Amino acid sequence: MTEISIVIPCYNEENNLKRGVLNEVYDYLKDQKFKWEVIIANDESTDNSLKLATQFAADHKGFRVIDLPHGGKPSAVWGGIQNAKFSRILFTDMDQSTPINQIDKFLPYFDNFDIVIGSRGLSREGNSLLRRIGGPVFLFFRKFFILPSINDTQCGFKSFRTSVAKDLFPNLQFFKDTSAKKGWRVSAFDVELLFMAQKWGYSIKEIVVNWRNEDTSTTKGDDSSRYQKESLQMIQEIIRIKKNDLKGLYAKKK
Numbered sequence: 001m002t003e004i005s006i007v008i009p010c011y012n013e014e015n016n017l018k019r020g021v022l023n024e025v026y027d028y029l030k031d032q033k034f035k036w037e038v039i040i041a042n043d044e045s046t047d048n049s050l051k052l053a054t055q056f057a058a059d060h061k062g063f064r065v066i067d068l069p070h071g072g073k074p075s076a077v078w079g080g081i082q083n084a085k086f087s088r089i090l091f092t093d094m095d096q097s098t099p100i101n102q103i104d105k106f107l108p109y110f111d112n113f114d115i116v117i118g119s120r121g122l123s124r125e126g127n128s129l130l131r132r133i134g135g136p137v138f139l140f141f142r143k144f145f146i147l148p149s150i151n152d153t154q155c156g157f158k159s160f161r162t163s164v165a166k167d168l169f170p171n172l173q174f175f176k177d178t179s180a181k182k183g184w185r186v187s188a189f190d191v192e193l194l195f196m197a198q199k200w201g202y203s204i205k206e207i208v209v210n211w212r213n214e215d216t217s218t219t220k221g222d223d224s225s226r227y228q229k230e231s232l233q234m235i236q237e238i239i240r241i242k243k244n245d246l247k248g249l250y251a252k253k254k
Contacts, residue, residue, distance in 0.1 A: 002034035002110060004103070005162065007080030007091040009073050010053060011043040015216040017052040021096045026060050028100045034107075038063045041080040044070035074174045074189040081165045089165055093156035095215035102209040106159055114164045114202040117150075117194070118157035118209035138234060145242050146195050150206055153190045154234075157209055168196055173240065188237035195241055200252045 006025070013021075022040075029036050040053045042065060050067060057063040068079045077091050088110060092100060098118055106116045139151070147153060160168075169175075174189050197204060244250060 002107060003086035003088060004034060004036050004159075005080075005084030005086040005089045006036060006038045006100075007077055007084065007089055008038065008040050008094050009043060009076035009080065009091065010040050010045060010049050010094055011070075011073070011076065012045045012047045013049045013094040013217055014045075014047040014052065016095045016214075017049060017056075019216060021094060022053070022056045022060075022063070024096055025100045026063070028103075029062065035086065036062060037085060039080040039083055040065045041076040041083075042067045043072065043076040044068065072174070074169075074172060078169045078175075081162065081169060084162050087162050088159060089162050090159040091156070093215075095213075095217065097214045098155065098157040098209050098211050102157060105207050105209060109205045109207070110159070112203070113205040114161050115194075115197055115204045116159045117152070117204065117206050118155040118211070119152040119206050120155050120211040121152075121208055138231065141235065142191065142238055145238050146245070147191065147198065149198075150194060150204070152206070153194055154188070155209065155211065158190070164197070164202055168193055168200075168202075171196060173244070188234040191234070191237055192241050195245070196250055199245075199250050 006029075008025075022038075025038060029038070040057065040063065042050045042053060044067070050065070053065045057065050066079055066083055068076060080091065081089055090103065090106070092098060098120070102118060106118075109116045142153065143150075172189055172192055174192075194204065
């Protein structure tokens with residue numbers, strides 16, 4: 001039987017929590033035949049996210065909250081993975097821009113693929129004009145240098161065999177940076193994660209999922225400034241990954 005640990009990273013998600021995103025998740029999961037758990041990985045939120053998530057988990061079986069030191073999205077996801085009890089994990093964004101019911105599209109591929117990732121397609125409904133313009137530019141740049149066979153590395157809806165996730169995550173360069181983390185630091189960790197996975201021979205399946213920007217959070221910073229910052233991080237990440245690969249730093253240790 002399929003068993004899935006669902007990891008939801010959480011940093012200042014008060015608005016999304018108040019509009020009932022966790023109810024959406026629960027309403028879907030409670031009727032499923034597969035075994036599941038939901039781990040809400042709080043990244044030291046500065047709003048009421050921890051309180052709201054903890055209250056919800058107390059009233060809904062299968063949900064639990066882990067409260068982590070602030071480290072950015074990769075740290076929150078990794079914290080959830082380390083606490084997962086099932087053999088397959090899926091991480092999904094709190095805003096549910098990709099609704100949890102898209103797991104239905106993933107299920108047929110779990111037995112044959114180590115990693116199944118969501119792709120948002122090209123429309124990106126609800127995205128700002130800046131993001132719609134910048135998306136294809138980033139896609140071309142990333143495909144030219146690394147991962148030419150993957151269309152969307154940044155969709156926040158990904159599933160791994162738990163053992164594979166535990167093999168890959170500790171090797172991310174993100175965790176080798178010991179500087180203090182401020183704000184909601186996303187980075188382009190997905191790119192490096194998938195690059196390593198492909199290089200190490202793990203099988204990857206990309207599935208088009210429903211997606212619409214549903215994020216109502218106002219405490220992560222202005223969307224335009226966030227996008228510019230994240231885009232710069234992504235470009236720097238791609239260049240760094242390419243350089244590291246040329247240096248042989250992604251050779252899998254025996």
